[in-house]
Amino acid sequence: MTASPDFQAKSAWTMTLLLTGLALINFLDKIVLGLVAVPLTAELNLSPEKFGVVAGSFFWLFSLSTVLVGFLANRFQTRWLLLAMGLIWAALQLPQAWATSALGLLVCRVILGAAEGPAFPVSVHALYKWFPDRKRNLPVAVINQGAAFGMLLAGLLIPLVTRQWGWRMNFLLLGAIGAAWSVLWACFGREGTLGRPKAAPIVQIDAQRLPYRRILADRSVLSVFALGFTAYWTLGLSLTWIPMYFEKGLGFTGIEAGRCFAIVVATTTPVNVGLSWLSQLMLGRGVSARKARVHLICVSAVAGALTFIALMLLPLQPLQKVALLAIACALPTLSFTLAPALLAQMVPDSQRGSLVAIHTALASLGAAFAPAVMGRIVQVHGGANSHAYELGFAVSAALLIAAVLAALRWLHPDRPHHTLDHLSTRAAA
Template sequence: MSQDYRAGRAWIVTAMLTLLMLINFLDKVVVGLTAVPIMRELGLTPREFGWIAGSFFSLFSVSAAVVGFVANRVATRWLLFTMAAIWSVIQVPFLFTSSAVIVIVCRVILGAAEGPGTPVATHALYKWFPDRRRNLPILVMNQGAVAGLLLAGIGIPWISDHWGWRMNFGILGVAGLVWCAIWLVLGREGSVARPNGTVPGASADMRVPYRVLLGDATILCTYLTGFVTYAGLALMLTWMPVYLQLGLGYDPIHAGRIFAVIVAVSAPVSLMFGSWSQRLLKRGTSSRAARAVFSSACVIGAGALLVGLLIQGLAPVQKVLLLAIAGAMPPVIYSLHAAILAEVAPDAQRGGIIGLGTAVSSLAGLIAPVICGQLVQVYSHPVSRGYEIGFAVAGLAMMAGGVAGLIWMKPEDSARCVRMSAAFGRRVGNRQSDLPATEQLIRKQ
């Protein structure tokens, strides 16, 4: 690959991937927004619905990791097409089934197909933009997720009210197939690689042992912070619509609108934070300050707000406000953390490292809804208490993960160590220089 940046084509691909993220998050949230009628029709308890919500993530992590590594060698254009096609077809059984078992099976398959969606799309987009231009396009792509949640909050309750909850799944299937058809025409593979850098022996196709990457503190902290943040996201997607209805007493239409408002608040905040981070980079601010510290502070603040739901005497509108602000702050980490991983990992291993990060993060999606379901069933008086305890537990975890990120995420140091490791391996492997010279180079760096 060469440093071949073509702005027009790059932004067309960005637009298509933004639409893909919109569909992706509609798929994720549809069960949460149809939870009440599904629970009533299928006769499910909160604990049982928690298992259904968590089932989506049972293979999500595995597939994100596996396909992430496949993306190192297979064209992302065809991986994305295949995944989107599976998302679309698997919606069909929801139109007919009344079996909780079939619902679980379909959600497991859907999760397995959607797990690699974000990391592969991110890897694909990074092939179109050089490092210093990556924050904004990734942030724009992630706004597809925000738009999907906003559209879901308004549209899904309305569709359910007019045509029943099943129709939502049919519409999502058609939307996915339409995207696949357009992607066959417009989807292309990018050709941008990072410059060779200043470390002798490093190159655009360099590789280092995965034990070096997975032992790096920056990479591990992005995984940890992503995990605790995803716990909060999973609760927002699966239990917040139910909490608004059964916990705070809003009817389905108003609950959907409140959900949409909460999502709408996050969009400009996330864009503002992402743009702010990119401006800091352009002014010469370190990646640690502009990406690592910035994102960690957002996670800590959001976690504290979720813990605030436990404050006695809060009115429903005050609780909604806490959820809105808490939901607005963390999404910026998905663009900033992806940029950090891409900064540290070699291009040839970027897909696998980002995919593995998504795999680790999404494990929280398997665990958090189940734990919240248990808490809702145990703490049922008042009705809202179990939901609020579940959100607060996620908030405490987010605060701890954010503090770890503040302390140990140092992208520049990690990137330098990875480049030196690559240079060392290349020199030793090719036997083009002696060991003392290489060791001297590392000491100087």
């Protein structure tokens, strides 16, 4: 399949680079709480269970705002939506830096989560206006590596900033970085043109839209949501509990824990980009989306789940556990790259933005629940040893395997595509 004649490679990759920067900031904002957890919980007198609630609160309104803005992305230019997000994130760092209680911090995290929730689906929707279907895996993978690079920088720099100036300074620096990105985007961000209807009658555009109840009841779509939920569950643990696991569970110092976390994040990049490239290569050679996307996600998720289980069962040294955890956390992230492409393949372009947003909203509930569940497990079993944290990782393994079984049974991206096309044709008749 040849690329669309409207494909502009240079501009498309320029937008990818800018949106990768946004993803980097997004994940710096997410991970900072986990990396300052030890001094923060000591100063604010938070138990593990309370910290888990505060950490998970970032995702309480994440889903709602993601869906609402996702529908707006169907009607308004993503350029302006993304600019508004960048400015709001920057402003919201200040009250976090000045928080003096658990309640104040919780309110800040809830509002920030609502502001950051739509970032990934809107970014993906923006990119899909620049890249045709068979070229979409890699740019989304690059955006995801912006997120990974953000966590890598966080692991290396946040502990140093905390040691030198205190944990609050991190939030002030994040505000400055967010403001700088917003200026760049205002100057260089543009809207893509692929998939934009040309002189099409309004009736024809409406005919291509399908009832959301029909799309959301489709088993293939629901299977994508399930895979995303488990991937976000794992991400939620990574953002909030892995640094504390390294420090309190495995006995590393704060600086060493940050470096170990950087190793975990650095492993994600080659794994995610490599598997995404493999999927795109398979598609280019005519392999079906079922094999090139679905089967690859499933194999990666199962391998990650088995690695989580091995982490709990095998007698390993601390550095060996760090290495296994890095692999276990990296493999499920393939879902972040390929799930939007699967949904884009199955639904009309006019509803793509909202469906990717709904997927992110429902999937991100995993990240909302995971920190609280882990907090409860650590509270019951004690956080001074690694076993309690590893029980929490085993929960992730069970969820990953359950989602894979559902996907292998019901996720057939080509079948829903034909069914939805048929419904669209009937609506137009």
